[in-house]
Amino acid sequence: MPPVSRIIEVTLYSLLNFLPFLALALYPFRHSLRFSKGVTVALFGLLTVIQILLGAWVCFIPGTHGSIASAVSTLLYGMFYFLAVKKHFGKTLFILLMISNLANLTVISAKCLEGIFFPALATQNYRWSFSLMLFTIEIVLAVPVFLYMKSIFTPAVEKEPSGFEWKFLWLIPATFYLVWYSAMYSVISRSALEIALQPKNSVFLFVINVGAFLIYYVVARLILEQSKTLELQEKNHQLTMQAVQYENLQKKIEDARRVKHDVRHHILLMQEYLNSGELEALREYLSRYSESLPDDSLVRFCENNAANTLLLYFAQQAKDHGIDYIVKAQIPKDFFISDTDISALFGNLLENALDACKEEKEDGRKIIVRAGMTGGSFCATVDNTFTGSLRYTGDGDLISTKHKGHGLGTQSVKIIAEKYHGICRLESRDGMFFASVMCQRE
Missing domain, CATH: 3.30.565.10 (Histidine kinase-like ATPase, C-terminal domain)
Incomplete structure (x- = not known):
């Protein structure tokens, strides 16, 4: 049985490496979830427990399970995300890849800082020092990234243009992912730990993500402008149709006025004829009918x-x-x-x-x-x-x-x-x- 302190360390790392990024990926689609909030939270909790168990498996069970655990974790993460969100596949994939790039920057930078401040612990798996550095970086990034997602990207994601755009836009974060992954892991002789401990790699990932987020900003603005243009065109089309209806209405009013004038003239003639007769009831009826007609002053x-x-x-x-x-x-x-x-x-x-x-x-x-x-x-x-x-x-x-x-x-x-x-x-x-x-x- 591993010490309680180690179990806490593994649990803390698993939570910090999973919860913030999944919550950030779900935020733009919080109004488009496939299931009720209760079911979504239950699935979220189950996935969290599985993540903790995978971390414990890597840390406490002898053998090289890291790559397998990472693949299983990524697979479950993606399955839950696409199952929970009811939106265009390309749109959800775009957000997932964007947040994945950010998550990799955070994890590698945290390991680099751990190597600088806690070199003795940096070569060990899931130590408290790693969680401390991870938490520090997440706190630093939390406010600007959340504001970016809330004010810039979420409005674009909530728009519903033709859908054709999202079939290809996901290639942008996918390309950034392939660029940094191939640049950092192309040398087989270096281990993932050695790569993460080199500060230049963290700087490289930071520059890649800054450039990526600038391009994401341009994409979001273009989508919003496109949606605004389409909405204005639809509004103007409706107004044009209304104008046609208004013109038809005016024609009908003018036609009704002419008919009304003829009817009124007819009534006046009949009243004149009846003035010399004894049909008082008929005169009274015609009088009431005349009064019920609208005013003929258009x-x-x-x-x-x-x-x-x-x-x-x-x-x-x-x-x-x-x-x-x-x-x-x-x-x-x-x-x-x-x-x-x-x-x-x-x-x-x-x-x-x-x-x-x-x-x-x-x-x-x-x-x-x-x-x-x-x-x-x-x-x-x-x-x-x-x-x-x-x-x-x-x-x-x-x-x-x-x-x-x-x-x-x-x-x-x-x-x-x-x-x-x-x-x-x-x-x-x-x-x-x-x-x-x-x-x-x-």
């Missing part, structure tokens, strides 16, 4: 058809939800902003204003629209009731309250403003949200 907010269609549509939406809707717009029929852009501009602003008002519980909800030309510039403001709080990204973009990530509607408005050499300003105060846009003629 609302027109401005001369610009695209803007008027949007303003008219959201006027009805606001009315349906009991929201006061005030418009003062003087937008000419033809001016320097295209119909597509003016539709997207008002569509995004009014949709956001309507959604915000629908979330408000108090009375007095309102949307106020002002728009018109000032010299060579077009100015538009859409103000609405809003008692919530705004959150911004590090780049100053507004974070959506309806989904994760940037507010696509406000992002589209900003893009349109920049296209016409203008600005977009969004702020809230005193129970109102204020959106202001200014576009300039070239």
